[in-house]
Amino acid sequence: MAGEVLETDRLLLRELTPEDLDAFAGILGDPETMRYYPRPYSREETVEAIDRARRSYEEHGFGKWALVLKASREFLGYCGLTLQEVDGEKLVEVGYVLKRSHWRQVLATEAAAACRDYAFDVIRVDRVIALVRVGNEASAGVAGKIGLVLWKHTTRAGLDHFVFSMARPSTA
Numbered sequence: 001m002a003g004e005v006l007e008t009d010r011l012l013l014r015e016l017t018p019e020d021l022d023a024f025a026g027i028l029g030d031p032e033t034m035r036y037y038p039r040p041y042s043r044e045e046t047v048e049a050i051d052r053a054r055r056s057y058e059e060h061g062f063g064k065w066a067l068v069l070k071a072s073r074e075f076l077g078y079c080g081l082t083l084q085e086v087d088g089e090k091l092v093e094v095g096y097v098l099k100r101s102h103w104r105q106v107l108a109t110e111a112a113a114a115c116r117d118y119a120f121d122v123i124r125v126d127r128v129i130a131l132v133r134v135g136n137e138a139s140a141g142v143a144g145k146i147g148l149v150l151w152k153h154t155t156r157a158g159l160d161h162f163v164f165s166m167a168r169p170s171t172a
Contacts, residue, residue, distance in 0.1 A: 003015030003017070005065050006065070006111075006114045006118060007070075007114075008110045008111065008113075008114050009110065010069065010070055010071070010107065010110060011068065011069060011070060011076075011107060011110060011111050011114075012067075012068040012070055013065040013066065013068070013079060013080070013111060013115070014065060014066050014068060015053070015054070015063075015065060015066065016049075016050045016053045016054065016063075016064060016065065016066045016078065017050070017066075018047075018050060020050065020066055020075055021043070021046060021047060021050065023075035024046050024049070024050065024066075024075065024078075025041070025043045025046040026099075027076075027077050027097060027099050027100075028040065028041035028045070028046050028049065028097065029041055029042070029043070029046070030100060032100055033097065033098075033099070033100050034097075036133035036135065036136040036139070037133075038157050038159065049064070052064075053065075053078075053080070056082065056083070060083060061123065062080065062081040062082075062092075062118070062119075062123060063080055063081065063082065064078040064080035064081075064082060065078060065079060065080040065115075066078060067096075067107070067111055069102075069107075075099075076098055076099045076102050076107065077098040077099050077102075078095075078096065078097055079094070079095070079096040079097075079098075079108065079111035079112055079114075079115055080094070080095065080096075080115055081093065081094055081115055081118065081123070081128075082095055084129070084131060086129065086131070086154055086163055087152075087154055091127060091128075091129045092119050092123065092125045092127070092128055092129070093128070093129050093130060093131055094112050094115045094116050094119065094128055094129075094130055094146070094148075095130065095131070096108045096111060096112050096139075096142065103138070108142045109142050109145045109146060112130075112142055112143075112145075112146050113145075113146045116146050116147070116148075116166070120168045120169065124168075125168065126167060126168050127166065127167050127168065128148065128165070128166050129148070129151070129163055129164060129165045129166075130142075130143040130148050130163075130164040130165075131154075131156060131161050131162075131163060132161060132163075132164060133159055133160070133161050133162075134153075134159075134160040134161060134162060140162065140164070143164035144164070146166075147166050148164035148165055148166045149164060149165065149166065150162055150163075151164060151165035
């Protein structure tokens, strides 16, 4: 698969492309999926999200990657790494948005764990975070399952967020 970055037991993570627009817009435009964001994305905002991801690949060597189910090649959303500024500090975040029909199948956890490992093993960051809107229990659960712990609170886009964090594991 072109632009493939990571593979897990059930998933492929690859670079987002303009061809992902229709499927991605359906996910990011869903009010239930996006209830912890300021609002669902318009089609134009989804184009911008793909463009931002592609710029991040060029500038940083990572970004939000398309999440694809191996068995069917179905586009499920994204999971990946983004550079975020949190309280004046630039940190690498593992983020995920999954198509609602595939919630509660541990797919986000599987993908997020692979992205966490990529951040530590390939990019060699010292810390990985997840920004989780207060009240988003499912997303907080994914962060916890991959070993991130509550670090602090912050405000983003005028909304309260938890910042979950994990330092790079030491090697003996």
